[in-house]
Amino acid sequence: MAPRRKKIYEGKAKILYEGPEPGTLVQYFKDDATAGNGAKKEVFEGKGVLNNRLSEFFMTGLNQIGVPTHFIRRLNMREQLVRQVEIIPLEVIVRNFAAGSMATRLGLTEGQQLPRPIVEFCYKDDRLGDPLVPEEYIIAFGWAAQQDLDDIVALALRVNDFLSGVMHGVGIKLVDFKIEVGRIWDGDFPRLVVADEISPDSCRLWDIETGRKLDKDVFRKDLGSLTEAYTEVARRLGVLPSNVTHRPKPTLIN
Incomplete structure (x- = not known):
């Protein structure tokens, strides 16, 4: 064993x-x-x-x-x-369309296209409900330096370009997503990399034709089977694993 x-x-x-x-x-x-x-x-x-x-x-x-x-x-x-990376304690959110907390906060229509992709930061702390924080806080509390933030925004927008394009190609609208960023040290020189995961857990994905939600909102709003929604995303992208469910555990015979 x-x-x-x-x-x-x-x-x-x-x-x-x-x-x-x-x-x-x-x-x-x-x-x-x-x-x-x-x-x-x-x-x-x-x-x-x-x-x-x-x-x-x-x-x-x-x-x-x-x-x-x-x-x-x-x-x-x-x-x-x-x-292994040193995680910067921020959720980096990129929004292309108004949804979720942003729509609520600003009184926008869910699904309204934003004038341009907007990058925002939340402080990673479940007890506080991951509050939205301005760059001023991030720099003052030393979570990241101004140069880091500029690099993180550039990184997040490149991820957005890539994900939006891939999703659009399979008929899915990338409404918003969140990434985490970590530092990797090459000697004394820190490099910023995308960490954690990118999955329907961390994106809002809507079918372009029907508006059907194919992300964790299915669970948040009780809209049906989460596995079915995620399977649909995987199927469209051509990455469906051959065996999604667990195999039964083997029975031990004495």
Whole structure:
């Protein structure tokens, strides 16, 4: 039997384990779905498998066009090997259309196109509900320097161009998404990379024709099966895993 791996961190949808070599981690995708910062919870069979595949697809695409990410390779159905990064404690949100908290906050119509993609920052803290923070706070509290923020905005907009294009090609509107950014040190020189995951858990995806939601809002708003929505995204992108559900555990016979 394989030795038990050391768990580094467990979040709402993923677990990070110590990696096989220094500077790496194994990122495991759970089937858990949460909303409202963990207030609403459910398990969706096969969700982790889909998100692992989808995140691999997006991260690989970004690496190929020269947008640096923490992703190294997928290991199996639920795990991928990633580089260990120092996470900047911000959620970086890019919005192309008004939805969710922005629509509520500004009284905008859900789905209204914004004058241009808008990048905003939330401070990563579930207890506080990940509050929206201005750049002034980020710099004053030392979460990131001005130069970092300029680089993060540029990085986020490149991710947006890539994701919007890929999604549009399969009839999906990228309404908004969130990424996390981490620092990797090359000697004394820090580099910023896209970390965490890119999946329907972290994007708002609407079918261009029908407006049907294909993201975590399906769960937030009780609009049907989350696994079905994510499977549809994977199917359109051509990354559907051959086996989404769990295989039954083998029965031990004495």
